[in-house]
Amino acid sequence: MNIPPDIESFVVHFGEMGSRWGFNRTVGQMFALIVLTEEALNADQIADALGISRGNVSMGLKELQSWRLVRTQPQPGDRKDYFRPNGTVWELAMQVLSERRKREVDPTLSVLRSELMNSQDEQNSYSHQKMREIHDLLELFIGWFDDIHKMSPENLKTLLKLGSGVGKVLDMKDRLLTKN
Amino acid sequence: MNIPPDIESFVVHFGEMGSRWGFNRTVGQMFALIVLTEEALNADQIADALGISRGNVSMGLKELQSWRLVRTQPQPGDRKDYFRPNGTVWELAMQVLSERRKREVDPTLSVLRSELMNSQDEQNSYSHQKMREIHDLLELFIGWFDDIHKMSPENLKTLLKLGSGVGKVLDMKDRLLTKN
DNA sequence: ACCAATTTTCAGAAATTTCTGAAATTATAA
DNA sequence: TTATAATTTCAGAAATTTCTGAAAATTGGT
Structure with missing residues (x-):
C-alpha cells in the first residue's frame, strides 16, 4: 500500500467498514481514496496506492459507477480514464442511501x-x-x-437539525390556526 | 426445510436479504420465522423448520439476542427456551435501525x-x-x-406521513407568527 | 487498416464466512 | 448428588466471496 499518510487510516477504516455499507473491502477503500483526493485518479494510480491488482480496480470502479458514486473526468493529453467523486459529500451520502433503499x-x-x-x-x-x-x-x-x-x-439540513422539534412546531401551528 | 407454506417464501427471501441487513442467511430466516409465527418457538423447532443444525440455531439465537430482536418466553411445564419477537414490528424496525447505526x-x-x-x-x-x-x-x-x-x-408515524410537507408547515408558522 | 495503449473479463486461487455435529458445559429436578 | 435434559462451543468442512493476472476486447490515434 502506498496511500498518502494523512488519509491512510480513514481509507483503511472505510475498507473494513465496506461490507457493512454494501460493498467489499477494496471497493470501500477505493471510494474513500477517490473522495479524499483532490486530483482525479486513474486506475493504475488506484491499484498502486492500495496495492491491489489492476483487474480488481476495474471491477471496483464498475461497482462504484453502478452506485453512481464516481464518474470519469477526461484529462487533456491523456487517454486514460480519470475518476472523481460524483458530487458533494452530501450528494454522495444521499446517493448511498437511495441505492441502499433500492437494494435493501x-x-x-x-x-x-x-x-x-x-x-x-x-x-x-x-x-x-x-x-x-x-x-x-x-x-x-x-x-x-x-x-x-x-x-x-x-432545507433538509434545517429539518435534520430540528429533529423531533418538528412535533412542537406542529402543535404551535395548530394553536395559531385555532386562535385565528 | 419444513416451514409452514404460507410463510415459506417470505422466510426464504428474508434469508437471502440477510447479508444486506447485517446478518447471515440463516439468522435472517430465523428472525422472519419467529416474527411470523404466533407461538413461541424452541431451538429444536427452529432447526427442524429451517433444516439447519442445532449448533447453528444456537449461534443464530445468540446473534438475534445481541441485536435485542428476540427474547425468551418461559413455557409452563417445559424447561426448553422458547423464543418470541422482542416487541412490535415497529419496535423491531427501530431496533434494527439503532443497532445498524451503532455498527455502521x-x-x-x-x-x-x-x-x-x-x-x-x-x-x-x-x-x-x-x-x-x-x-x-x-x-x-x-x-x-x-x-x-x-x-x-x-407522532413518528405522523411525521413520516408528512414528509417534506414539514417544510410547508415551517413556512406557515413563520407567516402566522409575523402576522401576529 | 494497423498499432499501441487501455480497459474488461473471467477461470482458477486465495481469503473469508458460514455451518455442522460431536464433545463440553450448564441447568434442573428427583 | 446424580442423572437427564438442554444449551453452547468450537475445530474442521463446506460454501461463498473476493482477488489475481493473463488473455480478450475495446478505444483512439496515425
Missing part, C-alpha cells in the same frame, strides 16, 4: 406485495397480519424517503 | 474524530476538509436519529 427495501416490499395478493384465503391468519404490518411500515418509509429526497440540501 | 456509523465517526484531532498541521488540506464534511454530516444524522428515536410511534 424494494425487493422485500415486492415479495410482500405478491405474498399479500395471492392469499385471499388467509386474510386473517397471524402471519398474514404481520406481513401486512411489515409491508405498511416499508411503504410508509419509502414514501417518506422519496419525499425527503426531493428537498434541497439546505 | 459510530465506528466511522470515532475514527474521524481522532483523525481530525491529531492533525492540527493540515487543517487546511483538501483531505482534512473532506473528512470534516463527512464528520459533520454523520454528527448531524446521529443527532437527528437520537432525537427522533425518543418520539412515540404515533
